[in-house]
Amino acid sequence: MTEARKPASSHQDQPVQDGQRxxxxxxxxxxxxxxxxxxxxxxxxxxxxxxxxxxxxxxxxxxxxxxxxxxxxxxxxxxxxxxxxxxxxxxxxxxxxxxxxxxxxxxxxxxxxxxxxxxxxxxxxxxxxxxxxxxxxxxxxxxxxxxxxxxxxxxxxxxxxxxxxxxxxxxxxxxxxxxxxxxxxxxxxxxxxxxxxxxxxxxxxxxxxxxxxxxxxxxxxxxxxxxxxxxxxxxxxxxxVNLSRFDPAPRPAPPIVQELNRFLRHPDRPPILALSRPDERKNIAGLIHAYGQNPALQARANLVIVAGNRDDIRDMPAGSRHVLTEILLLIDRYNLYGQVAYPRHHQPDDVPDLYRWAASLRGVFINPALTEPFGLTLIEAAACGLPILATEDGGPRDIIANCHNGHLIDPLDIPDMGKQLLNILNDAKKWQQYAQNGIAGVRQNYTWQAHxxxxxxxxxALPLTAPLAADIAVSAEQRVSANHLLFLGARLLDPPPAPNQLEDLVTTLHQKRRQVALGLVTTRPLHELLALLKQRRLAIPEILITRAGTQIHYGTGLTRDRAWSRHISVNWQGDRVYDLLSETPGLHLASRSSQGFYAVHGFIDGDFAGLVALEDQLHQQDIPARLVAIHPQEFLVIPQRASLGFAIRYVADQLDMALDHVLVVGSAQADLDLLGGNILAAQIGREIAQDQLREDIYPCTADGLTGVMEAIAHYHFLENSTQGG
Structure with a gap:
């Protein structure tokens, strides 16, 4: 894994520095x-x-x-x-x-x-x-x-x-x-x-x-x-945890303490400190319920809620606005004024000070979240000598098991949450042991150097992988001299377009042949695309991308891009895919002789569960592959690294061409992979649901090749190609 990698393509010729680093x-x-x-x-x-x-x-x-x-x-x-x-x-x-x-x-x-x-x-x-x-x-x-x-x-x-x-x-x-x-x-x-x-x-x-x-x-x-x-x-x-910031060494009372004391009738009582984003999953409301329903806990400690920063709750996003509004309503419901602090602002440097201040008053830190993948605040508080209570759902289990510095709680058991808080605050010996354990446990288990x-x-320990490299013998740059690329989905040629549509497009592109190269993309194999071009009496364009992006050919000589083939072949297990699917009830495959090097072509019978189930089956067998739907009952399985969209981006990179110099016009569900991102994109036809179209995809109002001309006009594609920009 530590072997230095070479640049991706031939136009990147600066030397690799730093050796094995x-x-x-x-x-x-x-x-x-x-x-x-x-x-x-x-x-x-x-x-x-x-x-x-x-x-x-x-x-x-x-x-x-x-x-x-x-x-x-x-x-x-x-x-x-x-x-x-x-x-x-x-x-x-x-x-x-x-x-x-x-x-x-x-x-x-x-x-x-x-x-x-x-x-x-x-x-x-x-x-x-x-x-x-x-x-x-x-x-x-x-x-x-x-x-x-x-x-x-x-x-x-x-x-x-x-x-x-x-x-x-x-x-x-x-x-x-x-x-x-x-x-x-x-x-x-x-x-x-x-x-x-x-x-x-x-x-x-x-x-x-x-x-x-x-x-x-x-x-x-x-x-x-x-x-x-x-x-x-x-x-x-x-x-x-950054131990230079989070440590238990005593400090003078920080400025934020003055802000907290404005809220509190008895500021010297131990604080129950909660610090999180104003997110409903953090379950701040559950904590307030636990405090508000436990009079003994209210008499013993203050509640301090640091929930982000705000100027005006009404200006905050809906989720945060809902959480903060609920906090205020619950404080009012339980009449907790003078017992709960909820500052509007705090700075990052205030956070370790808050932990140390709470520890100096022998308080406790609590994370009552519904679920917590890890809990960075827990190890920060522990490093400052503050005992913790934390949700039993997720990462806090490991933290408390490693540090022995607190208890797990059920975030949905409101009465027990209040009881656990009161127990830890009332047991001075246990509080001291948890504080010491937390400081030592963090230093032993949770440092960035160890991470x-x-x-x-x-x-x-990862296996080496070969990055994409240019093929010296054949490259797109040797085959294409234009400064813009127009890719069309081959489905636009089938059924046959009206003669005037085809003539208009051919004439327009011929006039711009030095600036705009034409490419066709399809899920079908090369020989079927060539037969279609022959039927339509069309010359072979500069670039052909076939079988859902598994093959790239250039020009009338149909020169195959071998670098692309090597790139997508990594970890490809075509024989395993074929054998697995041929033995799967509800599927039937084309004969082996008609399969591609990097594609397995199959069909779904009426009683098969569907393509999602087929994709699940491939992953369950640990086969890295991509499933491409041609029709509801027809599909390809191709290498994970292959796709029509990736193939187009590869060609553009070989030409050192910005993606906004590439226009792709798609026509069907299978063409969705082509559209979007920084490529100029247009969609023809009504086969794709409106909720699948994005703002960066132009929906053509005309059908067929007339729609292609509409897309070209919409993006001012030919004018820009003449200007080179």
Whole structure:
């Protein structure tokens, strides 16, 4: 794994530096990410994951085995937030070989993670363009959370490098917990798009060479809910805590204490401290119920809720607004004024001070979340000598087992939560033991130095993979001299287009033949496409991409791109696929002699469960492959690295051509893979449901080749090709 990798293509000829030292790329899509003054708790998306990825970035950069590490995230230009998030690059002041790279994805403004899905293809294309400009390819891609998992899969497949993934939280676990709390299935789907997220998580788990988890509980209780999870590819590597910030050494009372004391009638009482984003999954309401229903607990301690930052609750996103409004209503319901502090603002530097202040008053830290994949705040509090109570659902099980510094609670058992809090506050001997255990346990089990050592050891065990390299004998650049590419779905030629439509298109493209190269894409084999061209009396275009992206040919000589074939052939198990499917009831396959080198062609009989079941079957057999539907009853199984969209992007890269110089016009469900991202895209016909079309895909009003001319006019494609821009 530590072997240096060569540049991706022939136009990248700078020498690889740093020998055996690694170049690592992390991806974290959502939240507000910067290296300094992190706005943790500002909203539901700017929490523990943001801190985790930035601390991981910093810790990796300090290791002598790492030459360079970058964190790719979304660039945001929004007057409501700091201009730091609009900067294209940020170098860490204490780690010059670590950078945060911000790339466009969709609109400029800040978006919650649930709204990012339609823009991930664009981010992926920008990320590919950035990585292709570097003097070497990264040694791996490490994605964080489901949205980055989608991007990571695309980058890893196109570049031919391993994918490492950290889930942070999982859709199935989230759905289960929220349903248990009373949410409806319909509302969850509308709000969180969980079905799509869970499918992406399944695909990411099936492809990742390594899945980094924080606790053993994640493997058994959370990833265990996933069909395509492979425990043998998972490693428990707990995150660390910055011990230079989080320590138990006494300090003078910090300024934020004055702010808290404004709320409290008896400020010297021990505080019950809760610190989290204003997110309903954090179950702050459950904590207030537990406190409000326990008069003895109210007499013994104050409740301090630090739930992000706010100026005006009415200006916050709906989820945060709901949580904070409920906090205020519950305080009023139980008449807890003078007993509960809920400051509007806090700074990152206030967080360790809050833990130390609570410990100095012999208080307790609580995480009452419905589910908690890990719980960074728990080890931070423990490092400062503050005992903890934490949800029994998720990562806190391991933390308390390792540190012996508190108790687990059932977040839905309100009376017991109050009882557990009172017990720990009233037992001075136990409180002292938990405080000492936490300080020692964190130093033994949860440092970033230990995390990085285990992480790099796990990477070193990964098998080497060959990155995509240019074929010196045959390249697209030798075959195509145009500065723009027009790709059409071959279905536009069948049934036969009207003669005037065909003549108009042929004449138009002939006039621009020096600027615009034509390509055809199809799920069908090469010989069928050639026969179709002969029937239509059309010359062979410059580029043919056939069998769903498994073969690329150039020009009238039909020269095959062997570099592409080598790239997609990695881990391809065609014989296994054929044998498995030929023995599956409800399927029948074309004869072996008519199969492609990198495609298995099959048909579904009426009694088969469907393509989703077929995809599940392939993954259960640990076969890395992609399923392509040609028709509802006809399909191809192709290598994981192959697709029509990936093939087009590969050709554009060989030509050193920006994707906005490529126009793709698709015509059917099978063409969806082509459309979107930074490629100019248009859709013809009514076969695709409106909810599957995205804003970045132009819906043509005309059919057939007239629709192609409409798409060309819409994008001013021919005018731009003449101008070279």
């Amino acid at each position: 690694l170049y690592l790329v992390l991806i974290s899509m959502h939240g507000l990410i910067r290296a300094q003054n992190m706005e943790l708790g500002r909203d539901a998306d700017t929490g523990g994951q943001v801190l985790y990825v930035v601390e991981l970035l910093r810790a990796l950069a300090t290791h002598p085995g790492v030459a360079r590490v970058e964190l790719l995230t979304r660039q945001i230009r929004d007057s409501r937030i700091d201009s730091d998030y609009a900067q294209a690059q940020e170098t860490l002041s204490d780690a010059p070989n670590a950078r945060i790279i911000r790339l466009p994805a969709g609109p400029d403004e800040y978006l919650p993670k649930e709204a990012l899905w339609p823009h991930l293809d664009s981010f992926s294309d920008h990320a590919m363009a950035y990585l292709r400009q570097q003097d070497r390819l990264p040694d791996l891609i490490h994605s964080h959370y489901a949205d980055a998992g989608y991007v990571g899969m695309r980058l890893a497949l196109q570049l031919g490098v391993p994918l490492v993934h950290t889930g942070h939280s999982l859709g199935r676990s989230k759905r289960q917990s929220l349903l248990a709390s009373g949410e409806s299935e319909r509302r969850l789907e509308e709000k969180y798009h969980l079905s799509h997220r869970i499918r992406v998580e399944e695909e990411t788990l099936s492809m990742a060479s390594l899945v980094v988890v924080s606790t053993q509980d994640e493997i058994t209780s959370q990833y265990g809910m996933y069909d395509w999870a492979a425990p043998e590819r998972m490693r428990v590597i707990p995150p660390g 990085v050592e285990k992480y790099l050891a796990a990477l070193d």
